Amino acid sequence: MRRSWDEIQLLSGGRWNSNPSLPQQIQFWAHGIGRTSVGVEFRSGMNSTYPAGYSYTGFADSSGLFEDDGKGNRSRLTDEEIANWAADLIRGVPQSNSAYSATVPIGGRSFFMMLGLTKTHGAMYMPDEFIDRVIAVNGIKSVDDVLLPPILAGDRADIPSDANFGDGRKTYNDILAGGRSVATIPDIVHAGSQIAASEDRLHKTMVLAYLAAVYEIDVQIGKIIDALDANPSLRDNTIIVFTSDHGFHLGEKGFWGKQTLWNESTRVPFIIVDPRNQYAGSRGATTNLPVSLVDLYPTLVELGGLPDVPLASGAPALDGLSLAPVLRNYQAPALRRRSLAISSNFGLISDRDLADPSRRNHTVRAEGWRYTLSKNGGEELYDEVNDPNEWNNLASHPEFKWVKDILRPILLERTGQTK
Numbered sequence: 457m458r459r460s461w462d463e464i465q466l467l468s469g470g471r472w473n474s475n476p477s478l479p480q481q482i483q484f485w486a487h488g489i490g491r492t493s494v495g496v497e498f499r500s501g502m503n504s505t506y507p508a509g510y511s512y513t514g515f516a517d518s519s520g521l522f523e524d525d526g527k528g529n530r531s532r533l534t535d536e537e538i539a540n541w542a543a544d545l546i547r548g549v550p551q552s553n554s555a556y557s558a559t560v561p562i563g564g565r566s567f568f569m570m571l572g573l574t575k576t577h578g579a580m581y582m583p584d585e586f587i588d589r590v591i592a593v594n595g596i597k598s599v600d601d602v603l604l605p606p607i608l609a610g611d612r613a614d615i616p617s618d619a620n621f622g623d624g625r626k627t628y629n630d631i632l633a634g635g636r637s638v639a640t641i642p643d644i645v646h647a648g649s650q651i652a653a654s655e656d657r658l659h660k661t662m663v664l665a666y667l668a669a670v671y672e673i674d675v676q677i678g679k680i681i682d683a684l685d686a687n688p689s690l691r692d693n694t695i696i697v698f699t700s701d702h703g704f705h706l707g708e709k710g711f712w713g714k715q716t717l718w719n720e721s722t723r724v725p726f727i728i729v730d731p732r733n734q735y736a737g738s739r740g741a742t743t744n745l746p747v748s749l750v751d752l753y754p755t756l757v758e759l760g761g762l763p764d765v766p767l768a769s770g771a772p773a774l775d776g777l778s779l780a781p782v783l784r785n786y787q788a789p790a791l792r793r794r795s796l797a798i799s800s801n802f803g804l805i806s807d808r809d810l811a812d813p814s815r816r817n818h819t820v821r822a823e824g825w826r827y828t829l830s831k832n833g834g835e836e837l838y839d840e841v842n843d844p845n846e847w848n849n850l851a852s853h854p855e856f857k858w859v860k861d862i863l864r865p866i867l868l869e870r871t872g873q874t875k
């Protein structure tokens with residue numbers, strides 16, 4: 457089994473929130489932005505762990521809630537605080553009077569800034585202006601006009617009983633706590649993670665709130681990008697990465713939430729912008745290459761021109777692959793045969809075994825296929841080209857055994873799964 461910086465969260469100690477320390481390479485890069493002895497601040501709306509020796513100055517409210525006096529005055533969202541802080545720093549505005557911390561304006565040397573925005577995390581409780589904007593832009597007259605994602609009745613009939621989703625009830629509770637659009641929520645909470653067809657209107661309301669949260673994020677990112685564009689010394693040489701830690705079901709497979717091993721949950725936004733990139737053919741392009749968040753670190757090391765990743769004596773190589781070749785040529789022929797994305801979850805909360813990494817559900821996404829193996833040996837196989845909704849589980853079809861024969865050993869080797 458290979459273990460590396462980027463798989464620590466998956467494999468060490470059975471703890472799923474043990475984020476690894478920022479690698480030394482990036483620490484070096486980060487020098488100069490902050491005011492601590494190490495030199496970086498983490499600004500996040502989430503109460504996450506952070507490397508020893510770093511200052512965490514995130515905002516205490518991880519819920520994203522806000523106060524509104526009903527007269528057009530509201531407190532700023534966590535995301536707005538973070539984006540404003542970042543934009544000011546990029547503009548060179550001195551931060552000594554900041555309510556949160558004093559920081560040194562960046563400029564004149566390399567820097568690494570990591571910003572964690574809270575939305576689209578629950579609660580799905582958004583200021584009216586964001587909801588109203590989504591309604592206006594999409595020409596929606598009422599919540600009944602909201603489009604729902606494609607959902608196949610009985611979709612889960614062909615998957616193993618022990619697969620594949622996490623426990624979604626907390627998400628519903630978050631929504632409940634949020635108020636606004638779901639104040640009159642019916643039985644959906646009691647239905648656990650399932651969305652019943654009769655609850656169409658509630659479902660559409662939830663999707664609308666989610667879209668408003670997406671729009672809110674878009675606004676904050678716009679502020680940061682505008683600040684970068686206005687700073688000539690940073691605009692043309694600052695690498696931007698936008699990503700997330702997971703995707704989200706908006707009802708697909710009867711599920712609202714995260715922590716499944718299907719596309720809706722395992723896929724993340726993943727945008728890399730390197731304004732120095734001279735290969736214009738890749739600019740704005742997208743690729744179907746399966747990539748993974750473990751690729752981010754080697755990618756940043758290469759794009760930043762940092763020395764190769766130092767590994768302790770006897771340590772295995774990193775699992776991630778630098779995606780710099782994709783920026784140079786988005787078809788990245790050299791990467792195609794090697795790139796895989798592996799995701800894991802614990803399954804239902806009542807059936808979790810946090811002490812044993814081999815007792816989790818794992819999935820591997822290769823180009824064109826997904827193969828999933830549950831901790832009890834249940835299998836799923838999807839043809840991602842002809843069945844992008846992952847509706848037809850092909851794991852028991854003899855004609856696709858050849859796919860399993862390729863992907864199953866890879867999944868076993870990379871995850872320590874034994875069944």
Ligand SMILES: [Ca+2]
Pocket residue numbers: 610611612613614615846847848849
């Ligand atoms: Ca199905």
